[in-house]
Amino acid sequence: MSYEVGDFGGTAKAPSLDGGNVVHVFWLSGMSCDGCSVAMLGAIAPRLEELTLGLIPRVPRVVMHHSMLDEDAGADFMAPFQAAADGSLGEPYVVVVEGSIPDDQSLSGPGHYAAMGTGSDWPSSKGGARHGDQPVKATDWMWALAPGAQACIAIGTCATWGGIPAAAGNITGSMGLTDYLGSSYRSARGIPVVNVPGCAPVGDNFMETLKELLLHFEGHVDLPEFDDIGRPAWMFGETVHRHCMKAGYYEEGVFAHEPGDNECLVEIGCWGPVVQCNITERGAINHLGGCMISGGACIGCTMPGFPDKYSPFYKAPPGSAISGTTSRITGGAIRRLRRISLANGNREPMWENAGEVPSAWGRANPVVPHPAHKINTFFYKKLQYAGTVNHAKRNKKQPLPLSRDILRQKGVDLEASVPVLQEHLVSREEL
């Protein structure tokens, strides 16, 4: 099939939704902390206002029903929820759930752990007013709205896997949305619960997922790929360690001893090598921050096992005893060899020809390498240029530039009069 400019490369074009360019988003909060909403507000790809103003080509305009954002309050705010549950909304909708889902459907008497709206807001089609003017349980809205939704997205680790409110010691019987709706759940388009975990999630992870789904609803792209527990596969397919900028320290067996140290954080309690998350690749916002990048150990906050399988926090994961020791031995040896190559690479060929480093900063560095380094370099070069030409060898025949060391040639000598700022000279021992 042919593509036009503006297509997104989808191969199968599903039929467009009736009504086309508007999709409602019903944001339900269970036992939340608002952190996921706050993360969503900070997203930049796309931004909230770009979706709600309909500024992105081919992406339907989003009508956001969110208690943190809505102009209306009370019954006016709840009316569209009621219409959606009744089937009278007339336009497609998506349900987003933030926060853990309490087990309050099982309370024998009245009471709730998370609620929104009062009894009069509850749609007649769902069994009449409940408990008179009592608060309507958030869990009621969830079971009533989920089946009719184009998709149901659980945002954050509470809504996906239960999170902290479902941790040991909880008295609310909390669970994730997948647990609550069960394995038979499919949205009106046949999509199981979509899970965008993280405590709080990277805002862009959620907005990108929502935008991809909206494009799919409009028939512009295939349904994106998800892993076996409903995570967007392209975001959560790698461990957070693989893209961690401190992973290189791990490889060389160099570890932080206490918080604030620059090296790999595994031994102060970082679980990154066994956690699926993309924050080190994407940053927390706009490619800035991202836990370990700023020095924060990973506590597994995107994972179904969070928090209990990763605590006590600030204690080295047991697995790191084996992997850490291994990397100390092998990585330690490799790091020492790399130091030699690094020292070699830190010298211009001309410096070697001239037998001196002209920088007043670098006078501490010997230009004539240690004999052991020389031997190492000899074999290294043999391997480096095996089967090809040693182009670099021609450097040795290159004459020294005549105007090299021009100040001395002109008789200007600053050596005696201007001291070198030795206190600003740093040599990184760990290199």
Add this chain to the structure above:
Amino acid sequence: MSIQTLPAPQQTMGGAARNLRFDPVTRVSGDLAFHASADWSARTVGNAVAMATTFRGYENILAGRDARDAVFVSSRACGVCGTAHSICSALAIEAACGITAPPMGIVARNFLAATECMIDHPSHLFLRAGPDYSEPVVRRTSPELWARAESTAAPNAAVHGFAQISQIMAELTRYSGWLYREALHMTRMAREANVIVGGKYPHPQTITPGGVSSTVDATDFNLTLMRVVKFFDYSRRVVAVWDDLTNFFYNADARFADVGQGPMNFLDAGLWEDPHAVDSILSSPGESRWSKPAAIVDGVLQTSDLREIDAGVEEFIRHSFYDDWGGGSQVYDASGNALPPRNPANKQTLPQPGSADPDGRYSWSTAARWRGHPMETGAQARLWATALAGAGSPAGLVESTGRGVRMSLPSGQMPANLIEWQVPGRWNAFERNRARAYAFAQATLMCYENIVLGLDLARRGGTDVRIFTPYKIPKDGVAATGHWGGARGYVSHHVQLDNRVIENYQIVGPSTFSGSPRDDAGRPGPCEAAVMATPLVTSDAGQSGIDVLRTIRSFDLCMYCASH
């Protein structure tokens, strides 16, 4: 169990009484349902109840965990001010261990706290409160005010760039208004600065007992500084917008000064620790903060001593979904005095869900009081505390005048200037918002000063540049408390440890005061009382209750901090 219901709408002779049911109140943080009865003939509000409708059980989950889990678990009680809860929890654990963070660790925390305020305050002013003053809402609820706004020049036009008051209102419009979108843009920039040190926002990943684990280098100072300097002009504009809006409403109808009126009772734990005073943090907590702790009753400073403030706090549960704890442990303060039985340090969390009944139990929040007084918390309380209890700042950009706060905003694209907030003669919804705008400027300056201070410490080197103090959780039983100022104000964490395990953990958030239900003596919470004291000034033909909503939102409540 019998099903109790809220009273049906009252029908008076004229049929003028109508229940205002805001379930939920939108544009507040967390789940808040607010029921009030309005008499539209008398233009008054009768009874009002604030209901926190969510409970999660953080305190129950924290009990029995390793003490090292406290920071990361308790901070997740709130997704807006996770930094404040993290720092507060770390302070409690540090007090239990008898250590303090080193100077650079304190500077990093100060910076994180300031950026959190720089995210919260504009978010409140333009995303949560702002739409109440936007063109669509003003046109709908008071066409005559809109007409007046169209013909009223904005006195601060040279600063914010909007010629008419109506133009400000148009730009406050949700999603499409320039001021709304600018707030999103600027708070995203503040988030960027925040995560460079905090790792992520919300829920920072680098705050630990003993300091922070951030790896801050010269690039980080540069990246944060280059963002924060953009906030000088923005602060000027935010203050100018809210000054103009407030004065416009006062001039339109003097009774707007009664909307959301309440007593000048404020509680604040202080914020921004002086890193050069680390030695005194344990012996005299709060004393070396640049914004001082304060308990203010009827506009008069009662005490600035954090221990006295702490000892005066009590939590009541007659109208909350909890069983009484009674007979719990007895915790003593640092001087060996027994803390009151209803002090959070002695409290236990015994949830008991049930039906909502305004005469009985109706909220998941406890009713926190100070020496029996309902107290307001938040940015506005911090500004009052700074004015009355005193302020310090290393470069003197923020100073207390005793009856106000004077701030020197450095130049941006606009020239440097002085702005001054003065303690107002009346206290109401408009003054809360105006104070928050000035508090935003204060947070911006504190952020800037801490970056400059951090650079100075880094250049001087030595032990001051350390960001972490090693700690050992004591094996013996110990009780400790941490206090800190969140973007919304007073936060305290109370921990009892035994054998390095958390025996009891209690959290008090700002809205446990501001958004509280009635206490055992029947005194309404500050937000409830303010609503009950509100005249319905706006014509509001549709009876939307806009004056009530403006009142509720002026508190910048966070119901997740109120009930955890």
